[in-house]
Amino acid sequence: MPRPRAAPRTDDSVIGNSDLARTFSEIADMLDILGEVVYKAVAYRRVADAVERYPDDVAALFRHGTPPKIPGAGDALSAKLAELAETGHLGYHERLRAQVPSGMLEMLHVPGVGPRTVRLLHAALGITSLDELRLAAEQGQLRGVKGLSARTEQNVLAGIARIAQRSTRLLLHDADRLVRDIIDALRDVAGVRRLEAAGSLRRRRATIGDLDLLAAVDDPGPLMAALDGLPQVDHVLAAGTDRSSIVLRDGPQVDLMVCPPAAWGSHLVHFTGSRDHNVALRGRALDRGLSLSEKGFKVVDTGELLLAPTEAEVYERLDLAWVPPELREDEGEIAAAAENRLPRLVERGDVRGDTHTHSSWTDGVDSIEAMARAARGRGAEYMVLTDHSPSLGIAKGLSAELVAAQAKEIGRLNVELAPFRILHGTELEIRADGALDYPDEMLATFDVVIASLHTGRGQPSERLTRRALGAIGNPHVDVLAHPSGKIVNVRDPLPLDWPRVFAAAAESGTLLEINGSPRMDLDESLARAAAQAGARLTVASDAHRTEELEYLDYAVSIARRAWLEPDQVAGTRSADALLALIG
């Protein structure tokens, strides 16, 4: 399962964070298949997660003699990280690979097939790959293995067929739409008191695996029946009294959990996750003589069950402040909640203007006026219109003459739409050679200049970094837009040297954009690192049509996951204060 993307490799590193994480994760799977004590695999997975989310290049830090403190890595795993970082190889990993072919790791992806089953299939039938497994199931060989049946064969074949469908995770934007439709269809079913999205959707992760729903009901029967009967349902995976899983025609799986209203709080905490956050909460409960599950708190000594109707009551009993869902990743939020120093996260309502929008003057669909009216309708006080500069030919970038004409049009609209304001900006191309697309005298005429890298993406890290630093260092450039250049499920991030970029942005006061379009760039780990380096950020929609102005909400979600407070986000200011800030 993809996680928040890690820092990309820099030029002098031989192995990136995601490569390190993948190796450790593979070791964990192999240990499981070999039947090692489970906690060993747990330890490798914990370190894999931590490395994946680490904001700096872990291997480079090892090579520079300043090894980072990775949570969960003791002497043994730190030594293995060091070996991998310095040589690009890990002897231990290679020895395990000799015992467990890579095909056996792929078999773990089949739903219902875990390490025990993989081991069993290998021992009984010599199966070492997904293809061999499919063949054996098709030929009816699995039913001959003790503990397996003809039914297992069907499940395995169905599972293998589903693997291809589920290869990419849902973009948050699409998941929202699917869940909204399902909730609308089920909300009025008899006996449903509450119905909400939970899981990674509620935590507002950029990509979603399964869709999780929680319902408080008087009687689960009608709701479960209604779920199974939805037109968008392809088939039912599992149906119990407390939970049900279905697969939608579009591919994603929906897990619906039901609970009595009196246990809503503990269920919502449990089903919102993340796994690591929940594990930490349950450990904290045990410290207090309580066993926490979705049902509530069980007093260990007496077995008495203490219900938690609200989330706040769950956290309160653990001596914690209520933790916003976006922070529930076991990334320091529990300690912060214990010490009452959780951030006052930026909210959608704090944001007064959008700093990146387009119109039909370049590659947008709607007129400037339509965009402005729609933004105003969504509660904005202002928007920055940032149509493209000329060298981005595909986007009909604006000549100097058209820029002047656009300024006139904006002046006219600002009279008409006052007090709403359109600030005149540009999305300025940072050319492949690092030159900027308009001369400085012309840049000085814009209210706001946001600079972007769209071309020369294949350049080495140092060259890309120097282009970004060049733009940041130009006094007329106010924002570095979608800094990593990634697009979710489509395009990998550029391998910039982030510590240098963040330091330069903090020094010059150049804002770093959090773009809420399907780019979702910066992501939360980079945005958090940027803020910790002292840089200020801005949230923006990058809308090319009025409907896309809602992307601003997604940028706010990333900002919240990055622990940002209102002051750290530029657009929480009035238009005048924003202009004063970027001076």
Place this chain on the structure above:
DNA sequence: GCCGTTTTCGGCCCGACTGTTTTCAGTCG
């Protein structure tokens, strides 16, 4: 393999559902 305001050894989070089973292990979230 990690870790310690009760611990340097003995723990390490909890429950539902499924399948093949006569009481439970494996898988999943």
